[in-house]
Amino acid sequence: MRHRRNLLAVVAENATVITLAVCFIAPFVFIVLTSAMSAQQAGTSFSWPTEWHWENYRAVFDKLPMLKYFGNSFVYASLATLFMLVSSVPAAYALARIRFRGANVMFLGVIAMMLLPPQVTSVPLYVMWTHAGLTGSLWPLILPNLLGDAFSIFLLRQFFLTIPAEYTEAARLDGCGEVRTLWRVILPMAKPGVAATSIFLFFASWNDYYGPLLYTSENEGAWPVSYALAQFRGARSVDWNLTMAATVVAMVPVVLIFFLAQRTFVQGITLTGVKG
């Protein structure tokens, strides 16, 4: 009896797991199938592609300057990440490992900045960047990272705190200055954390829509891919098949990076969570 109940439970559990997996994967399957349909079929009731039109992917690149958009996204995401590392790693280290007056206020500031909806400060920032003559480009989204990114500082600090204090203390006893301690002792041990934080910011920049909408909407030459994707359906009355092909194209880079760096990534997400 007991055995049979266990068997039933196992079957039920597996069924749930598989159903869930299907639910999460099915949209991808539908997207990819549609991306390979003829325009005519994509416009009628959904069914299995009668013929395969993989050349749709070519058409996406022909219709719109996708390579330009990809280039913009790449510049945005990688410069933002690079700048963030330069500014935020030292800041996170200071907050995690050095005792000084004002540290608490500073840290609360980081949290507040990280959680604040971007709309709250959009108007003055837009005015500021207009005066600087940088609207119409992605610089208003890239440059601030030189002066620290709140979420990255928070995340890096979380990682640094997991490194036992003895290492820092030993380094100090050996006469290492703070900068050397950070460079020689902490950074080598915090590599996964630094990597995860970088991937997070890279993805956040790559996926950003609100920022490019604010600053680049008037200048098509500056559009990043995730933003440009939003014009596909409307612009030049493109059909669903091409829209879906463009959607796949926009997804591919993040998915690739994710598979390459999956472990680092998942570890990183876990640390954004908080143990109370």
Added chain:
Amino acid sequence: MTVHRAPAGPARPTVRPSPATSVAGESRRPPSAMRRRRALVAFGLLGPSLLGMIVFFVYPLVMTVYYSFTTFDLSNSPRWNDFANWRFIVESDPLIGTATRNTLWFIVIMVPVRILGAMAVAWVLSRVKRGSGLLRTVYYLPALIPPVASTIAYVFLLNPQNGPLNVLLKRLGIHGPGWFTDPSWSRPSLTFLSLWVLGDVMIILLASLLDVPTEQYEAAQLDGANGWQRFWYVTLPHMTPILMFSLVTGVIGALKYFTEPAVASATAQGKSAVGAGTSTLLGWPDNSTLTYGQLLYAKAFGANLFGYGSALAVLLFIVTAALLVVVLRRFKAFTPEVAR
């Protein structure tokens, strides 16, 4: 039957700066050259970020408050307007009520639904014995792709005439709704989309779920607790802080909710959610997806009412600040720990 409420969960965070590091403690101790040097180094390391905080956070906040009392567009400098913005908010803006109600809808319905969904998926994952790594990837993947992409994909999947879902429903003899094109279904459709991309919350909950000490489950089982009771008395207390955290960040997410409704409403109309005209496409159909964050954007950047947009921003800030206070009081990771 009694169930051990074993020393459930981690102790309440009581991380207060110890006397040695509090301000009072600081002044009691003789200032040493060493400590002064350390503070100098700290500020050196923090310098750029401190500047960033002033330029990109404090200064804009102050300016937003100032602009909120002015008539302002980019071509003319701000002029004091006798609280006209504030009066318009209180007395006559026809959209602010709609936008606030929609945002509240997302807070009250979408945020909890999403957390419950994420909890359920995490629970399933935590019980899987083989292939959990692969499954975790599968469940997480949608959360990763650009929101613009997932939103466009969903508008297609749920498009009323030919979309795969309604075709499927038709085969089952169900007449599918208009989804994103129907004012009463557009918000549920967005909620549906938010469930597809629940991976970010799910991973955090899963980590906490796997973190429950097995001894506690064993003790509960010895006491005869069934599965549900074990969940209720062992798992849930352990996870309360993380669930609260998800709730608060979820609410803040709903307050700034922008990309998905904006892209969904434009795409469902067959228009572009890019370029200067974007703000005129927001909220479709029938303002049913107009959120507070979108209204703010439309007023400030669509209608060039920078002053009025700033007044809306001040209100948004007040609500967020109240939430921030809750976060900072309640959560350990957000409590400044003593640096080591």
